[in-house]
Amino acid sequence: MGFEREAMQRQALLTPDAMQAADRRTIAGGTPVGTLVARAARAIFRILRAHYTRRPVTILCGPGQNGEDGLMLAALLDEAGWPVTLNLLDAGVMDESDTSSGLMRLLSPTGTFRPEAGTLVVDALFGAGLNRPIEGEARLLIEKLEASDASVLAVDLPSGIDGRTGEVLGAAAKADITVSFHRAKPGHFLGEGRRLSGRLFIADIGIVPHHDDTSALHNDPALWKQSLAVADGDTHKYARGHVAVVGGPGLKGGAARLAARAASVSGAGAVTYLAPLSGAEFAASQFDAVMVKPLTGPEELRTLIDGTASAIVIGPGMGHGRLASECLSAALESGLPCVLDADALTLYEDTPHVLFGKLHERCILTPHEGEFSRLFPGLDGDRLSRAKKASARAGAMVLLKGSTTAIAGGILPVLNTNGSAALATAGSGDTLAGLIGGFMARGIAPEVAAAAAAWVHAEAAQGAGPGFNADQLAPRIAAVLERLASS
Numbered sequence: 456m457g458f459e460r461e462a463m464q465r466q467a468l469l470t471p472d473a474m475q476a477a478d479r480r481t482i483a484g485g486t487p488v489g490t491l492v493a494r495a496a497r498a499i500f501r502i503l504r505a506h507y508t509r510r511p512v513t514i515l516c517g518p519g520q521n522g523e524d525g526l527m528l529a530a531l532l533d534e535a536g537w538p539v540t541l542n543l544l545d546a547g548v549m550d551e552s553d554t555s556s557g558l559m560r561l562l563s564p565t566g567t568f569r570p571e572a573g574t575l576v577v578d579a580l581f582g583a584g585l586n587r588p589i590e591g592e593a594r595l596l597i598e599k600l601e602a603s604d605a606s607v608l609a610v611d612l613p614s615g616i617d618g619r620t621g622e623v624l625g626a627a628a629k630a631d632i633t634v635s636f637h638r639a640k641p642g643h644f645l646g647e648g649r650r651l652s653g654r655l656f657i658a659d660i661g662i663v664p665h666h667d668d669t670s671a672l673h674n675d676p677a678l679w680k681q682s683l684a685v686a687d688g689d690t691h692k693y694a695r696g697h698v699a700v701v702g703g704p705g706l707k708g709g710a711a712r713l714a715a716r717a718a719s720v721s722g723a724g725a726v727t728y729l730a731p732l733s734g735a736e737f738a739a740s741q742f743d744a745v746m747v748k749p750l751t752g753p754e755e756l757r758t759l760i761d762g763t764a765s766a767i768v769i770g771p772g773m774g775h776g777r778l779a780s781e782c783l784s785a786a787l788e789s790g791l792p793c794v795l796d797a798d799a800l801t802l803y804e805d806t807p808h809v810l811f812g813k814l815h816e817r818c819i820l821t822p823h824e825g826e827f828s829r830l831f832p833g834l835d836g837d838r839l840s841r842a843k844k845a846s847a848r849a850g851a852m853v854l855l856k857g858s859t860t861a862i863a864g865g866i867l868p869v870l871n872t873n874g875s876a877a878l879a880t881a882g883s884g885d886t887l888a889g890l891i892g893g894f895m896a897r898g899i900a901p902e903v904a905a906a907a908a909a910w911v912h913a914e915a916a917q918g919a920g921p922g923f924n925a926d927q928l929a930p931r932i933a934a935v936l937e938r939l940a941s942s
């Protein structure tokens with residue numbers, strides 16, 4: 456089972472180009488552009504009033520449709536009795552209806568813009584139409600805003616953010632709230648765009664959806680929740696999936712033990728931890744539900760592969776010796792779904808093409824930025840496009856970890872954004888690798904397993920206090936899965 460179809464449409468991320476195409480399609484279908492702008496302004500008005508008490512509002516309006524949204528909002532706020540000041544980048548943006556509606560009296564020369572604490576500034580300079588770095592007067596306004604203590608609400612995107620990549624083109628001011636329309640844009644979650652967008656609200660303004668517009672998906676349980684349901688009835692442990700986790704020698708065993716713990720709460724029926732004797736003996740003293748087997752050569756792993764293993768997690772704490780590389784080869788030759796993390800990624804960092812030659816489409820590589828740059832040198836751009844290029848280069852799925860995690864290689868790339876800095880703790884990535892392996896062992900398709908694991912793993916750290924560490928993740932993952940199953 457892949458992603459749920461209807462949810463794919465709702466979770467679509469649209470680049471500014473695709474959004475403009477969707478706008479044009481909707482307008483061609485009979486909705487006048489003025490109606491769309493009016494709906495956009497009403498949505499901003501509603502969200503603004505829900506979050507701010509009455510206070511002075513300054514609206515910065517650019518020369519395009521983003522500025523039109525700002526003007527229409529000015530009229531609504533003015534009508535509701537809010538004190539509004541308009542700063543137009545280009546006075547030409549006003550037409551007769553604006554002047555006759557009395558907006559002229561709200562105008563203030565752009566040079567007089569002094570954002571103050573306690574006021575709200577609406578940033579309606581540029582949105583989807585931004586096509587070059589911001590300079591001159593617009594840049595001055597944004598820099599003044601950035602340096603101020605005023606609250607900021609951005610229309611569509613903080614002006615200066617490239618909606619496709621999240622990159623800052625020239626300058627951009629941090630918004631407390633961003634109101635965008637129809638669907639989120641990749642730039643809301645990538646690069647600086649994630650921080651600068653603040654709290655993101657997506658308003659429905661009646662744009663007609665079309666699957667061709669989608670360039671990526673925003674991860675959400677709606678996409679895959681059904682795939683996690685455990686079928687009831689007559690089954691047995693191995694039928695529910697058996698994960699083989701390859702660990703390393705004694706002192707490095709913690710990473711793979713974290714992976715095994717996550718696999719064992721994934722819903723898979725069995726987990727076997729294989730490690731050289733020193734690691735295996737210690738692991739056996741730590742585990743109850745996880746089975747432990749000593750590893751003297753790749754044969755023990757092959758025996759499991761020929762037996763009941765249905766997925767393999769390999770790399771965390773494995774080391775770089777001969778046994779490690781022989782086990783990695785055996786794992787990849789098995790054709791079983793494999794998660795390659797940590798040492799499995801660095802083993803081949805000098806000869807990545809050798810590794811890529813052994814991979815297949817049920818392999819998932821889970822690098823953090825450091826591992827990624829060593830395994831995929833020379834790739835640049837935003838995290839989403841780098842993950843896509845890496846996946847094409849490797850011939851396997853790539854889950855590139857970070858505050859926003861990008862997953863590429865499935866039907867559509869996925870961005871996962873429910874993580875928090877609590878996850879930046881040793882062993883958290885190992886836990887994620889184990890969870891993905893557990894889901895794949897259950898027979899869940901790799902792209903679904905990767906997306907579900909990324910979300911569940913991040914959700915498990917929600918609300919974590921300063922004392923949180925990766926040891927606490929597995930029971931919290933079990934709790935998240937329980938909540939999902941009963942919701």
Ligand SMILES: NC(=O)C1=CN([C@@H]2O[C@H](COP(=O)(O)OP(=O)(O)OC[C@H]3O[C@@H](n4cnc5c(N)ncnc54)[C@H](OP(=O)(O)O)[C@@H]3O)[C@@H](O)[C@H]2O)[C@@H](O)CC1
Binds near residue numbers: 519522612
């Ligand atoms: N279409 C619809 O139906 C709906 C659209 N909606 C709203 O419209 C927004 C998109 O509107 P848009 O396409 O007019 O683009 P927008 O972001 O206002 O900017 C374009 C203008 O900026 C200029 N410009 C660009 N870069 C610049 C720079 N660096 N420095 C200086 N100038 C620069 C560019 O000039 P040019 O390149 O021609 O010189 C052009 O004049 C979208 O974000 C949403 O808020 C909603 O109302 C819902 C319905």
Ligand SMILES: Nc1ncnc2c1ncn2[C@@H]1O[C@H](COP(=O)(O)OP(=O)(O)O)[C@@H](O)[C@H]1O
Binds near residue numbers: 882883
């Ligand atoms: N600031 C952050 N916000 C959200 N998630 C984060 C952040 N920093 C790290 N993470 C997540 O934490 C995990 C860290 O993985 P990794 O760096 O491999 O850790 P380790 O190697 O210690 O196991 C990844 O899943 C990553 O997405």
Ligand SMILES: [K+]
Binds near residue numbers: 582
């Ligand atoms: K804007």
